[in-house]
Structures are given as C-alpha cells and as structure tokens.
Amino acid sequence: MRELDVELLWWEGCPSTDRALAAVREALTDLGLDGVEVRMREIKDDGDAAATGFVGSPTILIDGVDLIPAAPEEQIGLSCRVYRRRDGRVSPIPDPDDLREALREAAERAEVKR
C-alpha cells in the first residue's frame, strides 16, 4: 500500500485554481482519502508547458497521469482548460462526479492506503 500522488498543475492566467483545488480536496475527503496531499505546481511559461505536456489550467495528475484525459485537439500551451460537466455544460474545472470517479479508480488501482 502507498500514498496516492496527486498533483495540480496551474497557470496564473486562469482564475479557477482555488476552485479546482477545493474540488479535488472535497473528492478526496468523500473517498476517505483526506490525508492525501495535493501538490501544487505552477506552469510559468511555454517552456514549462512543453516540458510537462500541459494542455491548460487546471490539470490534475494522479501518479503522473492526467485524471481527465485531454481531447486530441487540445494544444499544449498556456491556457485555461475546457472541461465538460456531465450535463454538457462547459466548465473551467472537471465535473465533481468525474473527479470522484477518477480518483476512486486510481486509488483502487494503486491499492492506496486510506
């Protein structure tokens, strides 16, 4: 058993970072994983974006893998990421249910300690 590695990549040009972080923490708490640390990593320039394959802020990585896989048309660069809610609405952060489901699956794969 091990800790889940959760990392939130963010860029200052998008105002959604705080809301995204709150959503991740809430999902972790719902899953009984509230002890898991969410590491914050700022993407400062195009070089950072290219080096990390950053397709927009916020991007949430679990064990280094994008929690919500990016669509093929997403371009690497400094921008705000477009997510879709389950009801089809556009949102700057993932749907809370998608977030919870992806975290649950990642935790099960990793047999994470709670």
Place this chain on the structure above:
Amino acid sequence: MSISIGAQAPDFQLPDTDGGMWSASDSGAPATVVVFTCNHCPYALAWQDRLADAARDYADRGVRFLAINANDAERYPRDSFDAMKARVDREDWPMPYLHDATQEVAHAYGAKVTPDVFVLDSERRLRYRGAPDSDYDDPGQRAEWLREALDAVLGGSEPSRAETKPVGCSIKWKA
C-alpha cells in the same frame, strides 16, 4: 489603460466574420454592449449562451451587442479569424463577432479577460463594466448584472452596480 465609468469609450472599426465592418458609434442604438470574448476560454464559453440570450431579449429595444475577439491567434490558433468564422457558421450567433487583430481596441478599452463586458449608452459613455453575472457556473443567473445595467441605461438612470470584477481567462496579448 482603462475607461472610467461615465467616460466616453473609444470608437473603433472592426471586421466581423461575415465581411461587415462595425463601429462603436453612429448606430443610433440606445445602448451598445461590447463583450471581449474568444473561442477557447471555458469562462467565455460558459457565459456565451447567457450573453446570446440577453442579445436576443434586448434586440427589440434596440440594444446592440458586439462580441470582440482580440486574442493572439498566432499562439492560440483556436482564436484565429478562420476559427471565428467556423464557429459562427456552426452556432447561432445573435450578434456580430468582430476580430481585433491588432489588439488596439482591447488595449484602448482596458479589457483584461474573456468575457469582459462593457455597456455603453447612446453617447458611448461607459455605464457598466465587468462580468455578466456573479457565477459562470450558474446559468440561472441569466447575465443578471448585465441586464440590470441595460435596464437602468434604457430607463435613463444609473446602474446601481456600475462596476464588477470581470472573471475569465486573461486576454492573450501578443509578445
């Protein structure tokens, strides 16, 4: 640079996606709504339907809506003029979608994010500047701050809330 409430907004001449040219002046409209927006920002996309609904709802009162995309299309190809045309062809736009290729208009207005809403009266004086409403995530808000401002301008009074903080993606300035 930014325009103060009550100050006259700069005029401009910008092309739309259908080959027309649009100006902020000489329209005879009792109010003009200038919205800086774009194709790729989730905030602009989330508020788009509410802004479009407001444009339709106020059309019969003569209010004119002008959407402007000023993002640097070289670094953000999804905001190119061709991408703007494709989007208008694909969607139902009740307002012209203008291209500010030089970014001069966005600079002159002091636009900061997408969406950034400016309500001008018949003399092109700024009466409201800010977000369409308080929450991009709540369609039920129906661009209420914008509607309140328009109702006030059309009724000959000052909007009770003349300025709010625009929320969205930073405008992508050219280097």
